[in-house]
Amino acid sequence: MRHSISHWILKMLPWGIPFLLLVLWQLFTEAGIVSSKILPAPLDVYFAAVHLMQTGDLPHHVWVSLWRALIGFLIGGSLGFVLGLFNGLFRKAEMLLDTSIQMLRNIPHLALIPLVILWFGIGEEAKVFLVSLGVLFPVYLNTFHGIKSVDRGLIEMGRMYGLKGFALFCHIIFPGALSSILVGVRFSLGIMWITLIVAETISATSGIGYMAMNAREFMQMDVIVLSILLYALLGKLSDVIARFLERRWLKWHPSYERNS
Amino acid sequence: MNKNDQEIHLELLNLQKSFAEVNVLNMLNMNIHKGEFIAIVGKSGCGKSTLLRLLSGLEKPSAGEIVMEGKPLAGLNRQACIMFQDGRLLPWKRVLHNVGLGLKGDHQEEAMEVLRHVGLENKSYEWPSRLSGGQKQRVALARALIHKPSLLLLDEPLGALDALTRLEMQSLIEEIWAHRRFTALLVTHDVEEAVALADRVIVLQDGKIAQEIKVSLPRPRGRDRAAFASIVNRILKQIIGAPKPVSGIWNEGPEYASHSVPRIGISSAE
Numbered sequence: 424m425r426h427s428i429s430h431w432i433l434k435m436l437p438w439g440i441p442f443l444l445l446v447l448w449q450l451f452t453e454a455g456i457v458s459s460k461i462l463p464a465p466l467d468v469y470f471a472a473v474h475l476m477q478t479g480d481l482p483h484h485v486w487v488s489l490w491r492a493l494i495g496f497l498i499g500g501s502l503g504f505v506l507g508l509f510n511g512l513f514r515k516a517e518m519l520l521d522t523s524i525q526m527l528r529n530i531p532h533l534a535l536i537p538l539v540i541l542w543f544g545i546g547e548e549a550k551v552f553l554v555s556l557g558v559l560f561p562v563y564l565n566t567f568h569g570i571k572s573v574d575r576g577l578i579e580m581g582r583m584y585g586l587k588g589f590a591l592f593c594h595i596i597f598p599g600a601l602s603s604i605l606v607g608v609r610f611s612l613g614i615m616w617i618t619l620i621v622a623e624t625i626s627a628t629s630g631i632g633y634m635a636m637n638a639r640e641f642m643q644m645d646v647i648v649l650s651i652l653l654y655a656l657l658g659k660l661s662d663v664i665a666r667f668l669e670r671r672w673l674k675w676h677p678s679y680e681r682n683s
Numbered sequence: 684m685n686k687n688d689q690e691i692h693l694e695l696l697n698l699q700k701s702f703a704e705v706n707v708l709n710m711l712n713m714n715i716h717k718g719e720f721i722a723i724v725g726k727s728g729c730g731k732s733t734l735l736r737l738l739s740g741l742e743k744p745s746a747g748e749i750v751m752e753g754k755p756l757a758g759l760n761r762q763a764c765i766m767f768q769d770g771r772l773l774p775w776k777r778v779l780h781n782v783g784l785g786l787k788g789d790h791q792e793e794a795m796e797v798l799r800h801v802g803l804e805n806k807s808y809e810w811p812s813r814l815s816g817g818q819k820q821r822v823a824l825a826r827a828l829i830h831k832p833s834l835l836l837l838d839e840p841l842g843a844l845d846a847l848t849r850l851e852m853q854s855l856i857e858e859i860w861a862h863r864r865f866t867a868l869l870v871t872h873d874v875e876e877a878v879a880l881a882d883r884v885i886v887l888q889d890g891k892i893a894q895e896i897k898v899s900l901p902r903p904r905g906r907d908r909a910a911f912a913s914i915v916n917r918i919l920k921q922i923i924g925a926p927k928p929v930s931g932i933w934n935e936g937p938e939y940a941s942h943s944v945p946r947i948g949i950s951s952a953e
Contacts, residue, residue: 579741580771582759584785584830594784598775675775675810 463645468652471645480634485653488619488630491547492657495554496615500608503559507566507607511600512592517567524563532556533621545626550619557618558611565607569600602676605669612661620654692717692866693738693834697747700733700890707733709890710747717833720860720867722877725887726922731870734887735836738868739765751834763834764827768842770819772811772826779807782826790829797825801855817848821855828859835860837869841876853879854903861902874918878911879904886921894921 445465451457452464459467475481506524510517532553543549573596581595623632631650638646673679691714698711707730715721723731736742738749740760749756772781782797783790798804801821811819820840827835837856841849857880860867871877877884878898886894896918900910 574771576767576769576771577773580767581784583739583741583765584826585761586785594776595773598773601775673775675777675812677812 460642460644463648467645468648471643471649475646475649484629484631484634485657488623488632489657491550491623491630492554492615492619495551495619496558496611498551499555499558500562500611502555503562503564503607503611504566504604506559507563507604508570511567511570512596521567524560528560528564533618536622536625540626545628549626550622550630553622554615554618557614561611561614562604562607565603565610566600569603569607570596572603573599602669602673605665605672608668609662609665612665613658616654616658616661690717691715692719692752694750695747696750698734698737698744698749699746700730700737700742701745707890708737708744711890711892713885713892715866715868718864718866720869720880720882722869722871722881722884723887724871724874724877724884724918724922725893727872729887730890731887732838735765735838735868735870738834739763739836741765760834762832763836764830764832765836765838766820766823766827766840768839770811770823772819772822774811777808777810778803778814778822781811781822782829784826786829793829794825797829798822800828800859801825815848816844817852820844820852824856824859828863831863833865835865835867837867837871839870839872842872849873849876856880857903874915874922875906878914878918879906884914884918886918888922894918 448457448462449465452459452462463471472481506520510521510524535553535556539549539552543552577595577599578591581591586594619630620632623630624636627633627636631653635647635650638644638650670679693713693715695711695713695715698708699706700708711734723734725731733742737744738756738760740756740758740763751760751762772778773784776784779791779794779798782794786793795804795807798807801824803818803821803825806814806818806822811822814822823840841852844852853876856867860880867880869877869880874884881898884894884896884898885892886896896914898904898914900908900914904911906912
């Protein structure tokens with residue numbers, strides 16, 4: 424019994440500081456030390472969330488943002504993955520493409536916003552394009568690097584035992600590059616949310632960023648804070664998913680091994 | 684001791700390999716009989732690992748050729764398996780699937796069977812990272828054996844193991860070799876290991892065969908016997924070179940060798 428309680432406490436430990444901050448925040452605003460014009464009380468934010476849930480605005484905006492993030496991630500991520508794969512596997516592709524990709528990579532993709540608005544207007548394409556572009560490079564770099572750094576000895580051994588072509592890729596090259604690819608995925612998930620926040624804040628008619636900007640017009644502090652918290656939650660959620668995939672696919676790796 | 688003694692398995696004809704104008708192997712000629720156990724010793728850089736890589740087909744000779752069972756070798760040698768110093772197990776495959784690598788269809792039963800031969804049937808579902816150095820090499824050995832090679836190439840497979848594990852692995856390799864009758868080529872730094880296992884010990888020096896010694900002691904070979912020690916000393920003398928008579932101390936070959944090469948001490952601890 425005592426064991427399970429201490430286990431439970433240990434599991435809750437990462438949430439200790441956020442919870443403490445939340446309690447302090449509520450106390451400070453209730454006591455009037457912090458004006459509700461500067462920062463609304465957590466409970467007010469909660470009520471705003473409940474209200475927006477009832478009107479259906481909140482699910483709508485969250486869904487729109489989530490959809491943009493996912494589509495952009497899928498397009499940019501698969502492009503980066505395929506490019507990284509080709510350049511990592513074939514020397515000629517690397518010679519042809521790598522220099523150009525490295526040049527493009529060094530342009531901050533958010534600097535393209537004015538251009539993108541002129542190209543696509545403020546529709547969905549603009550956001551999806553920006554997210555794809557932001558996500559592409561971390562996935563590309565890490566896939567490329569992962570494939571380049573697969574142990575040559577293992578590839579040689581595989582060839583010795585009759586593996587070649589696709590079988591060699593499946594059994595040796597891809598699993599060898601996987602941990603590096605997943606680092607790229609995790610990194611790009613962060614960039615995905617940042618890009619989306621900026622893009623939605625500047626030009627949008629829906630989505631979490633729009634919800635925040637709209638609330639600013641009407642001085643709805645609680646909705647603004649709610650939007651920020653939503654981004655934090657969604658960011659955390661994608662990180663949890665990425666870590667779950669790492670644990671699942673890299674369970675052979677000593678550093679992901681679970682204590683059993 | 685081998686009934687196929689006369690049948691030639693491998694022929695090296697004027698074999699030559701150079702990297703960037705440097706001759707690593709120089710006009711090598713040698714016959715290897717079927718089922719023979721050959722050990723190749725020599726200082727590092729004498730070309731012994733290169734010879735194994737040529738035999739496995741991982742490298743092409745610069746000149747000359749290798750004839751295997753009457754046919755010149757081209758491309759990867761499908762009848763050979765090679766065991767490296769670092770086991771080269773795939774860390775993302777469990778032991779059983781490492782052993783079955785490159786086999787088509789369901790190989791689980793076969794892999795279990797070979798794992799039993801090397802004494803690791805209870806580790807078949809472990810990740811390689813959980814194994815000790817000796818166990819990893821046993822898995823690598825099983826992975827080679829499952830292909831039923833007619834030629835097993837051993838590139839210092841025991842070099843990274845501790846002395847006791849190495850002795851254990853040596854007798855395992857000898858046992859399996861005696862049972863399966865493949866031709867074995869062992870590259871090693873350890874002269875004692877070479878004499879304990881091989882029918883013939885080849886000393887390579889600067890890419891040439893400097894010495895060739897037939898070892899006809901009965902197996903398993905007791906290392907404490909005088910005959911064993913004298914063969915070891917002869918080989919060491921060849922590798923290290925005739926001692927220069929600077930002072931009177933360094934005149935006698937065998938004593939010199941036994942004093943200066945610490946590995947000889949291992950056999951007394953056996």
